[in-house]
Structure formats: structure tokens, C-alpha cells
Amino acid sequence: MKSFLVALLLGFSGMLYAQVTQDTLHKDKPFVMDEVKISSNAFNKIQSQNVMKIEHKSIKELQQKGAATLMEGLASIPGVSQISTGTSIGKPVIRGLSGNRVLVYTQGVRLENQQFGEEHGLGLSDSGIESVEVIKGPASLLYGSDALGGVLYFNPEKFAKPNSYSADFNQKLFSNTHGSNTSFGLKSSSENWKFIIRGGYNNHGDYKMPNDSLVTNTRFDEADVKTAIGYSNPKFATILRYNLNNLNLGIPEEIGLQTRKRDPDYPRQGVLNHILSLHNNFFFKNSKLDANFGYISNNRKEFEDSTIPVLDMNLNTVNYDLKYYLPKIGKLETIIGLQGMSQTNRNSGLELLIPDANTNDIGALATSNYEWKSNVIQAGFRFDTRKINTETHGIIGDEGYFEAIDKKYTSFNASLGYKTKLTDYLSFRFNVASGFRSPNLAELTSNGVHEGSNRYEIGNSNLKNEQNIQTDLNLEYGNSHFEFFANGFYNHINNYIFISPNGNIIDENDVYDYVQANAKLYGGEFGIHFHPHPLDWLHITSSFETVTGQKQNGEYLPLIPANKWNNNLRTEFDINNWIKKGFATVNVESIFKQNNNSTFETKNNDYTLVNIGLGGNININKTNFDISINANNMLNKSYISHLSRLKTDGIPNIGRNIVLGVSFLL
Template sequence: MKNILCLLAVFLLYTAASAQNSLTGSITSKIKKEPVSATVYIQQLEKGTAADFDGNYMLKNIPDGNYNVVFSSLGYATISKKINFSNSQNVTENLQLEESAVEMEEVIVSTPFHKLQSDNVMKVERISTQDLNASGAITLADGIKNIAGVNIISTGTGIGKPVIRGLSSNRVLTYTQGVRLENQQFGDEHGLGINDSGVESVEVIKGPASLLYGSDALGGVLYLNPEKFAISGETHGDLSSTYFSNTLATSTNLGVKTSGEKLKFLARGSYSSFSDYKSGGDYRVTNSRFNEKDFKTGVQYLGGKFKSTLRYNYNRSNIGIAEEIGEQSHSKDLELPFQEIDNHILSFDNTVFFNNSSLDVKAGYLFNDRREFEDDKATAALRLKLKTFNYDVKYNLPELGNFETIVGLQGMFQNNKNEGEEILIPDANTTDIGLLATSHYHLEKIDFQAGIRFDSRKIESEAARNPLEEDFISALDKTFTSFTAALGAKLDLVKNLSARINLASGFRAPNLAELTSNGIHEGTNRYERGNQNLTNEQNFQTDIALEYRNEHVELFANGFYNAVSDYIFISPTNEMMDDTPVYDYLQNNANLYGGEFGFHLHPHPLDWLHFESSFETVTGKLDNDDYLPLIPANSLRNTFRVELNDGKTRKSSSAFVTLENTFSQKNISKFETRTGGYSLLSAGIESSFQLQKVLLKLGINGTNLTDKAYVSHLSRFKPDGIFNIGRSINVNLKVEI
């Protein structure tokens, strides 16, 4: 024990005495030669600073290594520059930023090499949660459907599951705090369980990402970037509250963060409470009410040779289960039946820096306690406890010429246990392990990226119920393996015109519900029978993206074709059990195809004026020409937006009007019905005011302003003819210090 303590002491002393580098310089505008108060940020270190009014900046305490340093400011083109630091250097970098009407670029975190979007081989959609909230989103899941190619399967306003290009549930992987989220996401009525409080931005990979993330990323990845720590030497606090008129709801959020040169800390808490939502049909949907408590905290240490970040998130969600239109009430007290869900996420992210390479080690522990109360508020009829430990080890090799290479090891240990009277899925253990290697090759006009991966998943479940009864679930012991690969290129074809071509394979091992179900699933009102003979889903997607941008306009066209072998789907039979229709899990090959197209007009010199339009379409069919279920309808979204940066007291103002046209969905599966089209109008205005050291933000927005009575094709209330949410006027107030 003494030897261990001595070694630890020596290591800490070595770290404290390690060489520290610094970066200084000045930033000016290229044409006017005026100083620019730009932000200087190093994503790998999660470290940044802001230039002063004279354009001068200093960034200290930088470990040895090669880092992409990003220089950005509103109204200027973002620059990413690779800089080498070693031997206690004071590196000087004076830059001139070029004026640009194109919005500021951010570093993409969900892909491995931390590039700006313009340098990234994969096309990744990114949007800040601030923008999602400004659009009137009730929850994080509700907000992501504003991203082209993304939608949600909704159960009222409290539950939303992401859909990426027609694929959802276990085919879409969610990452938060740098670790994969596991919360029984196989269920249609199981939501994200993540509050937007403390989430800075959302990134979406649209297409197979199994190379980076393994099983369950066959359809894409929803990557939630946590709130950044404060800049070194600064302390900030904020308080915000939002009122939603439709649900008579309030959502309150309080946060504080402080940073020294090496040690950083933040904490944030929020509480939201919603009553039953009022539909466009002028009735309230009984027991669609919900409330949510959320707490997030984090601490980070940056030394001369390593960086460590510890984050924790606790979320308690109480969600009513709406079954029919009953008593009209404004009450926020839950009625039976309802869900009560506790979600704990603990993540530990460490990076060790060497002279020309680095080692990233991430570990996560997640505990999801899901309880469903049906007849008694004191005793849960269904209780599932899911414990997950996952790890992610990546070594960033020394750069060899224009080559950047990463090798990695990922894995997961998971235990599922039942503690209620009802059994939805049996007690089981799941073990994952994956090995990967990926490289990025950069030339002046073209970038290549390629990789390969091997995965193994072992599922062991216990037998459940009486072996003599029809609903008996036998024990399971199966192993699923797969190789996946990806190859992509980004080409600068001519000035302002670029293309991305990506070929990627993915896989998904069947989940416990698909393998072992044998009983009535109350949430879907059907008797589901699993199939222990199911095999891996494998897919191969071709993705082509074209993008043109100049000082006046941006145009984009993204097309994809996704071939899925052994696609798992649930299909009705002609049987009845316990007066409930029986559905079996089957497999067949499937194909999905479509894309997103649009433009963004920002005519120079009227850079404050924006007009954005996007169209998205996806079609999914089995090999027998039957359409896949839960495929979103085609939609067209048009937004007129004004953004003004006024200066001293009124720092900024913005306003928008959005018209979203959703077309009829006629391409339906055997157990779906057609859904009519509809148009939704929303608008909002927001301003921020600088009052000495206090920044005050005021905003008001409205969604479904015409109070349209409509049903989304992806609403789980659709079979009951229950309309989606009607008009809502939302008011937000935020104070930052």
C-alpha cells in the first residue's frame, strides 16, 4: 500500500512539474484590419479563451502535443489550425479572419477526428439546444424533429423516440456525456430519459455508424454534447424559466460554473411540470401529464500530461399513460396508470497526452430503474432494473505525413432484472466487445477516411414463468458477431462546391424483446411472440451529399440508399390469445431510400436576413414490396428569420416565422392506416440585453398558431384517433451573470 501511495505522489508531482505551453496572439479582420473579439478553443482539451476588445488573446496550461485550434467569431469564417506544442513553448499565432455571412462553424465531436463540419468526411447535422428551445420545443425529443432527416415516435408530449431516415428504437444509438445511453430503449413507450438542461448541442449521424459505435448504431447516432465548462478564471451563473400555455407548464433551470487554470466545476438543476395537453380538437388528452427533475454536475482537471472529466446526471421522470379521453382537467397530479423512471449516468473521461499521440479512456456506469403502476400507486406492476457498465479506449497514433489513425477497444457489461409481478423481458446479461481501426488522409482538395471493426455480443437470459403455460419464456444463450467497414471521401470539386461520398456497413444484434417476448404488451395492446432464431440485421448504405455555398446562398442535396439484410419486424397473425391479437417477430430483407434537399439564402450585405427551406423524404419497403411501418411522411419546412446584433445595451435580437408542410402518408404497412397531410405555423421573437455584468434574455414563441387539429403518422395515439398538441404560446426569461 505504501508503494502505491509513493508512486501516486511521484506521478502527481511529475504532472505538476510537467512542461506547460501557451498560445498568444492577436486576431483582426482581413479587410477592415480591426480587432475581433474571437473565441479560441481546443476541443481535445475542452479549453478556450476569448480575445479582448483589442483582439489580443492568451491561452495557457497547454500540454505537449498536436491540437486543432479553432478561431471563430460571429460574422467571420471559422478557421481551424493544427499547432504543435512542446518543451514549454510560447507559440504566437496572429490571424486575420475573413468576413462571412455563413454561420459560425463548430467542431464535430461525434466523429473521431474532431474536424470542423467543412473538413469532415461525414455529413453530420448539428444544432444547439438554445435554438431548439427558441423554436418552442417542449422536450429535447420534441426539438430534434426540427433537424432535416430526423423525426420522433411520440406518445403524447412526454415521450419521444428519435427516428433517423425511417429507422428507430434499437437501430438508433444515443450518446450522452460521451457514453452510450441504455434505458430499455426497445419499448415504443420508452423515451430518451434525458433533459435538455445541461445539454449544449445535438449532433446527428444519419446512417450506419457501427464502425464508431458498434451494434445498435445501424440507423444512426444521436450525440448529445454536454455543457462546456467556464473559461479559465471565470465564474458564471444563470437562471431561466419557461411557461407553456397549452399545458399550463413551467420549466425552471438553474446553473453555476467556475474554472481555475487547472480545475473546473459546474452544476445544473431543473424542474418541469406539465398538465394534460390540449389538442387542436379542443379537448385535453387525459393523463398525458408528466413532470421531470434533473440534476447534472461535473468536475474537470487539466494537468501537464492528462485531462480527467467526471460527470454525473440524475433524472426522475413521472409520465402519465394516456388511454382514452376522459375527465377534462388542469391537474398535474398523475393518475393511474403511470410510469416512474430513475436514470443515473456516471461518466469518467480521461486523456493522457504524449508528445505526438494521446490515449483516451472513457468509462460509464448507468442505472435505469423503470416502474409502471397500473392498479396501485404504492406497488409497481412492472419494474425493470437495468445496470450497464461500458468502456471506450482509443489510441490516437502519431501522425504519419497526412495520415491520422485511431485504434480502439469498446465494450459493455449489462444486467437486466425484473422485480415486478409482470415480466416484459426476462432477467438477462449482455456482454459486448468491439475492436476498431480508422484513418483519415488529408490532401489539399480531397480528404479520405476509412475503417474496419469486429464486434461480438453475447446474450444470456434466464427462463421465466411456468414451463407448463403458454406464456413460458425459455432460457437463452446466444452470441452474435459481425465485421463492419466504412469508406468515405470529401472533395472540393470547384470553388464553393464540395461533395461527400460515404459507403458504410452496419449491424444490429436482435434485442431481448425480439428474441424472448411471450405475452401481452400493455403499452401496444397486442400479444407479442419473440423468435430465438433471429439473426443479425446487416446493412450497407450509400450516401452522397453535395453542398454549394457563397456569400449569398447555401444549397445542399443529400441522397441515400440503405439496404438492410434480415430486417426484423413485427407482423400480425390471425391468432388471438387472451382476447388480444397475436403478433410475431419475423425477418426479411428491406430497402430504405430518400434524402434531404434545401437552401439557405442570406443576401450580402443584408446578412441579418435569412430564408431557409428544406425538404425530406424517405421510403421503406420489404423485399416482398410491403411498406415498412413507422416511416415518416414527406415534409417541407420553410423559415424566414431575422438576426440583429445591435451593440451595447441590446446585444442581439432575432425573430422567425416557420411553416411546416407534412404531406399525406399513403405508403403504409399492413397494420397501419393512411394519415392525412397538414400544415403547422410557428413564430417567435427573442432579445438579449446587457445590463452591466448581467445579461437578460427575453423570448416569446408560438407553435401550431392556427390550432390545427391533426394526427402525426408517428403518433402512438393515432390508432385511437387522438389529435396531437394544439396551439401553445411559450414565454422564456433567462438571467446570466
């Protein structure tokens, strides 16, 4: 069997590859590509009708892989990686772009939480999230500034069915960090009213390397509460959602005191997020109006050696999103929209990383979708304005001096996409789109030592918009027993913003300036899914992803993930009446050498990780529950990810981690 699998995987490695979403891998039917309805697409098309290729994963599927955090689970999606600082801090990377170049949506509103910072993680818990959709490439048409590289769109969990009630309890235990993840939820729905409340608590100690040493101060705890109330009738629907997330985490600096202490030591961060969203749908005879509003409060504190915060940043954001779906004209659908954001940043700590500032956005869009026979074409355009005003702070010539700026950035963007079925089983997509990103406050105003990277950074108030054009090609084939996909992209970015040393030294730190140059990124994702007949219980998947990023002078861009080849064998089974929907998986993840490093990075060796999983639904004496057990990095391989921020200190990533999960429907 082993030799058969090796031969099979090697045989397909030179072909176009395909990937499957696990929630469609049922043994009683083959994988169907158009089963998922895409909520992050403006026209709400199923995948077979959607012009843009969008990856969809259920959170349950990611959890079954034994991920300790939401970001760790997302990094298993082809084309998505993470910049990590231990196990507690993870920033999303889509096709080599990260930070303010990747936009995150949760509860239908854009998440704003000082995402420019290297030490600032995703800031979301997987508790109460149903699924995630990934848009790879510029999505400025629908989302405005900062969607230059892509979008992570998190869908909240669904309400209970009408006139029903349910409760559930979920528990996961992690051997490596002696960690636990607990979640409890209640749902109730009548014919018109719906209600959800869910609480979660995530607690982990320092993670253990393969040599059995602990990485000091990688411990963290996270408390999360999500609640929602909804009302609907044939003419109107509204949902009010609220999320409170309180994260307390250590900032690792070295391998020091070996302890299983749970409370983070200094330096540490405290992050408090409030997310409030209101979604309204007005249904008219032949048209519809969506009116969505959001409020996000992000309080981020950093403590060095006492309870007095060195950094205390308060970011408050109000945003709105109005879309009107015009009456259809034959097969032509059109949407016009207005979006905006008002944001304030205020500092209360002893030091300032960025100045007090006000940011205001407004954008107008129009997009149309036309279908005929097996063809779909979608096009649109958008115009945006962003204003940034900051306040003067400090003394001229001193570290921490910020000169007041008053900037206005505008951008016009457009997109064009085409999808067709070449045969009954083969489909083709082509998309070309532009996107933009306005410079963030750190890039415009920095003047001081960035403790996370040990360099003195100087901002540039004359920076221009980053503006890109990306071309995407997608080819998919699928029949009852075999599927493949091939995604290719080329992304050209004008005025790409990066940091560069100027040769000076201040307070024993090298001085870096923020500068701009044109850049390009190219690559793709490829994969297969083999579902042989009559072995309906067997699924073999394989995917390969690659991205290269370069500046116009030929130098490589920083924080570009290494090429990855991911192979997975999954079996599904039932045993009498006491195990239903059982599964067993073996995953082999091969990370290639990363020799295309930037000037400030080191090369990275290749490594291979082996992960296994087993689970199913157990029914014993009328007691029913789901159970899963995973062994991640089962061979306890010592490795350092190219995107690990602990790489410069030579600290390996996490060793073997056994994860046990149980879920009860009460």
C-alpha cells in the same frame, strides 16, 4: 413581400436545397460551413474537413423554437423525427429507423434505458446539454451494435473559462400545458480545476387539443441534476460527470376527466436514471490515448392502479471505450480502439416484459484518415461479439413463460468515405458503410400481451443479426449570400426484424410473431439558405426531407415519417443599446400525405403548421437578460402525426402553444 417569398420558395422547390445552423447566422458575417468542430467524429475535424456529413445544432437554437421537450426540438432537424405518445414520450427516428436501431450517446457514453419499448422515451433533459450532433446512417465502425440507423450524440455544456465564475437562471412557461421548465447552474474554473452543477425541473399538465379538450393523463414532471469536475495539465486531462434524472409521467389511454391536475394518474410510469462517466486523455509526445468509462443505471416502473409496480425493470450497464491515436505518418492519421459493455437486466415487478438477462459486448476497431490538397479519404474496419444469456421463468405453455437462451452474435463491418472540393465553393462527399444490430431481448423472448399495442407478441430465439449497407452522397455549395445542400441515401438491410400476425387469437388479442426479411430504405434531405446583400439582417431557409421504406415483398415498413417541407424566414436586428442580437422568425412546416403505410397502419392526411418567434438580449438599467416568445401551431391547426401512438384512438396532437422564456446571467 408575401408574394415575393412565395415565388422565391416555389422557385427553389425544384432545385437542390440548403439548410443552415442558426448559431452561425450572425448579421455581421455570412454562414460558414466549417465553423463547427465535430466532437462525435473520431478525428475531431471541422466540417469542411470531415468525410462524414454530420448535422450540428445547439440546444439554445432548439429551445428558441419553443419545444416543450428535448425530443420535440430534435424533430425539427432534417432527417430526424419522433414517435410520440402525447408530449411526454418521444422516441428518435433517423431516416425511418428507430428503437434499438438508433444509438444515443450522452456524456460520451452510450445511453441504455430499455429503448426497445414503444412506451419508453428518450430519457434525457435538455438542461445542461450544449449541443447535439446527428449521424445519419450506419455508424457501427465507431459505436458497435445498435448504430445501424444512426447516432444522436449529445455534448454536455462547457466549463467556465479559466479563472472565472458564472451563474445563470433560466425559466420557460408554456400556455397549452400550463407547464414550466426551470434551470439553474453554477460554474467555476481555476487554471487546472473546473466545476459545474446544474439543476432543472420540468412540469406539465395535460395537453390541450385545438378543440380545447384536454388529453387525459398526458401530464408529467421531470427533475434533473447534472454535475461535473475536471482537471487538466499539459500531459493529462480528466472529467468526471454525473446525471440524475427522475421522470414521472402518465400513460394516456383516452380523453376522459378534464382536469388541470398535475400529478399523473394511473396507468403511469416512474423512470429513474443514473449516468456516471469518466473521461481521461493522456497526451504523449506524438500520440494520445483516450480512456472513457461509463455506468448507467435505469430503473423503470409501471403502475396500473396502485402503488405496487406491475413492471419493475432494473437495467445496469458498464461500458468502456479505449482509443489510441498513433503518431502521424505524413498526412496519415490512424486510430485503433477497443470497446465493450457488460449489462444486466433484473425484474422485481408482478409481471415480466422481458426475462432476467446478461449481455456482454466487445469490439475492436481501426480507422485511418488521409488528406492531400483539397481531398480527404477515411476508411476503417471493426469486429464485434455480443453474448446474451437469459434465465428460465414461468410455466411452459403459460403467458409470461420465458425459456432460457444462450446466444452469441458476431459481425464484421467496414466503412469508406471520400470528400473533395470541386470548386472553391462546392464540396462533394461519398460514403459507404455497413452496420449491424443484434436482436433485442423483446424480439428474442417475448411471450405475452403487450399492453401498449394490444397484441400478444411471441419472440423468436432464432433471429439473426440485422446487417445493412448504406450509401450516402452529399453535395454542398456556399458563398457569401447563398448556400445549398443535397443529401441522398440508399440503405439495404438484410434480416430486418418486424412483427407479423399469425392468424391466432389469445385472450381476445391477435397473436404476432417476430420474423425477418430483407428491406430497403431510400430518400434524402435537401435545402437552401438565401442571405441577400445588402439585406444582411434577412435569412431565408428552406428544406425538404423524404424517406421510403419497403420489405422485399414490396410492402411498406411501419413508422416511416411522411415527407416534410420546412420554410423559415428570420430577421436579425439591434435597437440602440437595449436590444442586442434580436431576432424574429416565421416558420411554415408542411407535412405531406403518408399513403405508404404498412399493413397495420392507416394513411395520414397532409397538414401545415405555422410557428412564429421573437426574442433577443435586453439591457435595461444595467439589468441584462435574454428573452424569447414563441407561438407554436399559431393557427391552432387540428392534425394527427403519422408517428403519433395516439393516432389509433383518433386523438389529435397538441394545439396552439405560447412559450415564454427568460434567461439571466447572474
